Amino acid sequence: MTNRRNFLTGAGALTTAACAAAVSRVAMAALPEPILQTKPDTMPPLVPSTGRPYNPVVTLNGWTLPWRMNNGVKEFHLVAEPVVREMSPGFKAHLWGYNGQSPGPTIEVVEGDRVRIFVTNKLTEHTSVHWHGQRLPNGMDGVSGLTQPAIPAGKTFVYEFVARRPGTFMYHPHADEMTQMAMGMMGFWITHPKARHPLIDEVNRDFVFLLNAYDIDPGAYTPKIMTMLDFNLWSWNSRVFPGIDPLVVRKNDKVRIRIGNLTMTNHPMHLHGHEFLVTGTDGGPTPKSTRWPEVTTDVAVGQMRQIEFLADEEGDWAFHCHKSHHTMNAMGHDVPTMIGVDHRKVVRDITNVIPDYMVMGERGMADMGEMEMPLPDNTAPMMTGAGPFGSVEMGGMFSMVKVRKDQKPGDYKDPGWYKHPAGEVAYEWTGALPNPARFAAEGGKSMPVQNMPAKEVEVQVRKPMGNMKH
Template sequence: MTNPEDRRKFLKVGTIAAAAGLAGKAMAQEGNGDLNLPNAPDAPSPIGNASAEPSIPDGSDAVAEIDGFSRFKPSRGNDPDSDYYIGKKMPGFRPASTGPAPFEAPDLDKLPWKMVNGAKEFQLVPMAVEREFLPGYRMNVYGYNGSMPGPTIEVTQGDRVRIVVTNELPEDTFVHWHGFELPVQYDGAATLTQNPIKPGQTMVFEFDVHEEGTFFYHSHVPMQEAFGQVGWFIVHPKKVYDPPVDRDFGLIFQNFFVEPTQTVADSWKMDWNWHTINGRSGPLTTPLVCKHGERVRIRLMNFAPMQHHPIHLHGHTYWETGHEGARTPSSAWIPRNNSLVGIAQATNFEFIANNPGDWIFHCHMVHHMMNHMTRQVGPRIRKGVNVDRYLQDTSTRPAVDFTRNDPGFNTPGYPQKMLGMERTMPQMEAIWNRREVRGMRANYPMAVKGLMTVLRVLPDDLYKLVMESNEPVEKGAVFAEIVRRFGDPERYEAAPKMMGMNM
């Protein structure tokens, strides 16, 4: 009879070689450091430990493969009824004994607290804020504590919380603790359950948290909601979820309508032209960066005024493991790569990051994948016209080419391309001067717009280079290295030269 400990060691060590051997064409080549990219002689040189193989971190009891599913290469498994099919219950590297993984909401802070008379006490301030959706595009919205969305409140199941709300808005407000089963007087449902918090006044909310899961807080004044007032309220379980994750990310999707000549959102609009994730619009959205083989949770909340979001993750199949109500029993988890997240709903996605690369993660509604939308369909009937030439004399207007000899007219509807949104060098620097984007292809900002962000799955050595070192990383170097190790090097294509490529 096989000893269970011996079998565990076999699973942990013996399958690593199998996973690595199938991970990519380049992996099989000894050293890999001299492997060139035939179609791109000027491609970035190899970086990191080019001969590295996927491995289990020291001290972890995780295994590389279970029942045909590998944490180091795209795979399904042997049996759809297995607990490990598509990584369903494959744990991360992090043991449950260390507690829940830290929650990370890119571009948002956590609200500090102090223990006062047996309760975790938070200070929350509703206020008007300025938020830079894109470099140089600062918008006037509502938020909390100087941020939109507001800072994350993070507690543990069983905590008693006290939230001191001081209203710095010029109008009445209310705060609703979305999804919590608390005493009715603290529910925040406008005047149904409490009096308004007047400008300059303070109200104290205090209750015990018996729930665990993904929650949020927001104003219960509809126009203030549309103006951006929302924030995470994460409750970690007393008993760490099984299987435990290594990464726990949070993304809040929002929509706004801002006229071209304004910085103030119009909360009365029924449609929107600006889209944000954690208060940033792509490509200023900060990528989610994890290590190859980790188990990842992404909590995604839709706080759009009235638009749903079909969310798609490239390169991976995930399990829906919970919603804003509670964690879902594992028997009801659903494997997907696209989920419809409705208004005021949250969905938790969990998966093993077994496919290295930069993977786009986005809403699939086409007009949510664009920024500052303007009407421009089909060829222009006036070409190369600058309005300055007729602003001096508005009685004249540029001539129109009625011959319709533009080749665009040969194909009805052509071109379906949005124009504008050119960026200055300082704006490009703001996009590139973030650790999380180091080594991405030089034209990545062209691909990430509106409700779009990126999941980066990096081998351990490249993760350390990008996220933990101060060594310079050339644009496209990480992408090229992943192609060398895991892709098809002979068909590698370099990105075209872009503004700011040499920054």
């Protein structure tokens, strides 16, 4: 207990062991340098150069926060501040975040690490940081007014605790939470196991991203913070498709994806072409007896889900939220359904006065993905993803897992579009089919049936006789 007590009271940073305390001007000179990132690109994994070794994660359209070692303590510096986040090419939002970005940088530590996080508040109001899912002293939990005084504007507080268990966690304010989280203040925290763990397998690629949502009027820059349900921008790490990077993997890689949800609704996350196991939650790794194959898993509000799969099928596989409205951008919620309505006479009359008038939605919404209709400045088109065969007709929470046999280990560069082998693309039928042949794409059973009887068994069902009250 001596080391733990010295850790919580040492370094001259805390006035008490149970409360995050303000740092004086003299102590400010000893702070770790705040590292900033202004690009929304997916940065390479940060391989640890100090401290315990671990296999680093890749933050989708994000990055990992560097640290320094100080007398055996891993020190980080978070800066809460207004940021400009490019949500897709040409579309930017004025958000609040950390260290130049929203979401903030991922923090990676190892089980058993003694951690010190300096938090500088450059917002116009007070804030705090809650370490979502962590086991720590109550006074470090980050709930302003309950476990600590709020961090005033212009001040720096420090949080200190031991990373007690491995897993995937989040961080976000617990001060004016409705405003600050709606403005984009959130981030990921990964605690790696310090040794081989019976419930945590080693993987080749380990991706993380947060689900978030905003309500930004077309042509505007700042989210509306009072929105409870009618969000119009559904995003991964504050990026909307086609601005979301693909998850690039090598064929036969073991892949882990960690997904955290800090929106106001649940998201059924769906992967094409593969089955996965849910191997972890924000409570920690799941017992192996509770895992079963899925292609969709629901991530509820405030939850994290960790999925793992073997990437053994080449291709560009869609990966998205299965709520169809969540794969679109800049949606209007009060647009009437015009499918089947004949506008021709009305259009003729209107175009006499407004030559550029166009009709939308009389055949469905797909036409809008290909229209080059005028939009207000700084507006993300509803669905503009362009694939090798035309419009993908998606936006929002959508990307791809790109599996390639010739992708080098550790290479995350986009390999471009998948080149399909001959005969493996759906095609238009124009006449007689060729002679039946074994499909080139046909494979074996992905999950062989076990414990079946050697001979087929025919089941006979008899209807009950008499007054059985069925």
